[in-house]
Amino acid sequence: MAKLAKLDDIVSLCKRRGFIFQSSEIYGGLASCYDYGPLGVELKNNVRKAWWKAVVQMRDDVVGLDCSILMHPLVWKASGHADKFADLICECKKCNTRTRVDHLKDKAEEGAAAQEHIEHVDIEKEVAAQHDLSNKVCPDCGKVGNFTEPMPFKLMFETQMGANVDDSMTLFLRPETAQGIFANFRNVLDTTRVKIPFGIAQIGKSFRNEVTTKAFIFRTREFEQAELEFFCEPGTDDEWFEHWKEQRFNWYLNLGIKKENLRFREHDADELAHYAKGCVDVEYKFPFGSGDWQELEGIANRTDYDLRQHQRGMRTLNAWFEAKGDLAKIELKAEAEEYLKGPLSYFDDVEKKRYIPYVIEPSAGIDRSTLAFLVDAYDEEEVRGEKRNLLRFHPALAPTKVAVFPLVRKDGMPEIARNIYNDLKEHFTTFYDEKGAVGRRYRRQDEAGTPFCITVDGQTLEDKTVTVRERDSMEQVRVATDKLPGHLREKLV
Numbered sequence: 183m184a185k186l187a188k189l190d191d192i193v194s195l196c197k198r199r200g201f202i203f204q205s206s207e208i209y210g211g212l213a214s215c216y217d218y219g220p221l222g223v224e225l226k227n228n229v230r231k232a233w234w235k236a237v238v239q240m241r242d243d244v245v246g247l248d249c250s251i252l253m254h255p256l257v258w259k260a261s262g263h264a265d266k267f268a269d270l271i272c273e274c275k276k277c278n279t280r281t282r283v284d285h286l287k288d289k290a291e292e293g294a295a296a297q298e299h300i301e302h303v304d305i306e307k308e309v310a311a312q313h314d315l316s317n318k319v320c321p322d323c324g325k326v327g328n329f330t331e332p333m334p335f336k337l338m339f340e341t342q343m344g345a346n347v348d349d350s351m352t353l354f355l356r357p358e359t360a361q362g363i364f365a366n367f368r369n370v371l372d373t374t375r376v377k378i379p380f381g382i383a384q385i386g387k388s389f390r391n392e393v394t395t396k397a398f399i400f401r402t403r404e405f406e407q408a409e410l411e412f413f414c415e416p417g418t419d420d421e422w423f424e425h426w427k428e429q430r431f432n433w434y435l436n437l438g439i440k441k442e443n444l445r446f447r448e449h450d451a452d453e454l455a456h457y458a459k460g461c462v463d464v465e466y467k468f469p470f471g472s473g474d475w476q477e478l479e480g481i482a483n484r485t486d487y488d489l490r491q492h493q494r495g496m497r498t499l500n501a502w503f504e505a506k507g508d509l510a511k512i513e514l515k516a517e518a519e520e521y522l523k524g525p526l527s528y529f530d531d532v533e534k535k536r537y538i539p540y541v542i543e544p545s546a547g548i549d550r551s552t553l554a555f556l557v558d559a560y561d562e563e564e565v566r567g568e569k570r571n572l573l574r575f576h577p578a579l580a581p582t583k584v585a586v587f588p589l590v591r592k593d594g595m596p597e598i599a600r601n602i603y604n605d606l607k608e609h610f611t612t613f614y615d616e617k618g619a620v621g622r623r624y625r626r627q628d629e630a631g632t633p634f635c636i637t638v639d640g641q642t643l644e645d646k647t648v649t650v651r652e653r654d655s656m657e658q659v660r661v662a663t664d665k666l667p668g669h670l671r672e673k674l675v
């Protein structure tokens with residue numbers, strides 16, 4: 183029976199073993215920003231690779247893209263982010279702490295896990311709604327019902343581009359990777375042979391000036407997303423929505439996430455983002471507070487909202503020059519019916535019809551899934567009276583696949599072990615270690631999640647076999663050195 187990980191266990195293991203460090207730690211740290219260490223970067227790369235393999239490489243109907251983080255400001259006007267991407271916050275009148283209104287707990291709920299279901303809200307609806315804060319508790323000073331009126335807090339980071347006052351402009355760090363895909367829809371159509379239904383996938387950094395960050399890498403201000411925009415004919419969208427729900431749920435299960443820790447949660451109509459017709463979250467039972475279901479990935483039916491909006495945006499370029507880049511002064515023109523035949527429409531040359539495609543969007547967080555994989559793999563057990571910490575990673579995710587040890591540093595064992603290491607590192611991420619007792623070396627690899635350890639011992643000198651020890655069962659088998667790559671490949675792929 184696996185031990186239920188606590189977040190503190192994960193944070194301490196990540197620091198101790200070089201998975202994840204606080205950013206700028208030597209200067210006291212920068213809140214909500216993290217750096218991935220030597221093991222962490224391998225793990226995160228493997229999460230990215232596994233996503234790309236399932237969503238792009240193994241499919242005939244998805245192509246990839248890598249867009250710049252800085253984009254034309256009109257992109258964010260058209261997408262709705264410039265006006266609507268905000269959280270509703272209030273300020274405690276006693277201690278001035280600002281909190282997301284949907285994160286405030288009632289006095290009666292104190293101690294319960296915070297609600298994390300709404301990533302961002304439709305701010306117009308939220309401002310208009312009545313919020314009774316009379317019973318809500320300030321998470322910082324504990325004062326009850328002593329808040330300012332709720333107000334919107336914009337989540338996009340701003341920056342300046344250009345050195346000259348005349349031509350410099352305010353840009354935004356992208357808060358989602360999706361918009362780069364919509365902005366390149368026509369480019370991809372014109373330069374590839376894709377036909378609807380098809381998808382465009384992208385992995386990259388996104389930035390949000392989150393009001394509350396929490397729980398290690400769960401919610402940060404700089405994070406990585408893996409997003410697919412899957413374009414389909416209106417009317418087929420419900421079917422594709424179901425298809426991607428199943429694909430994405432199984433992706434986590436196939437990479438070893440325990441079924442009892444994963445579930446779907448349908449969004450209620452009043453929590454849907456401004457662009458969505460339907461949305462379901464894949465939730466993971468993260469070990470925050472008392473053990474809590476939290477969003478891991480969102481799967482949304484974005485309809486034809488974004489492509490239509492960008493067609494409107496393209497028509498407001500002149501207004502943008504007149505407004506001197508002030509997005510608040512720009513109004514997107516209403517769309518005439520014939521504009522549905524505009525530049526971001528699609529012509530089906532078999533059915534001879536033109537339409538603006540609907541979009542199904544599975545949107546995952548690379549850092550958030552990395553945290554889920556760490557939590558799910560974490561285990562502690564007692565072996566012969568000693569505690570063993572281990573990460574039971576799926577082989578595809580394990581940062582190091584194989585470790586090679588000489589039993590002792592004499593009798594030519596290190597030379598043989600080095601040769602095996604040099605041979606294996608052509609095929610797998612491999613680690614060589616000759617320091618300390620072999621038992622301790624095994625424990626270090628268990629804690630790093632390495633699935634196999636190879637030891638060169640006395641018998642190797644006689645019959646050219648080595649022991650191969652498997653992490654989870656700790657079972658050892660003898661394998662001839664020349665058969666090692668084949669033996670390991672069979673178990674690692």
Ligand code: GAP
Nearest residue numbers: 301358400401402405478479480545546547550
């Ligand atoms: N394009 C749709 C979109 O961005 P979202 O629900 O806001 O939807 C999708 O984000 C996923 O991105 C989330 O499920 C989560 O995994 C990840 N994510 C969002 N905000 C994050 C943050 N501040 N820190 C870490 N991951 C985040």
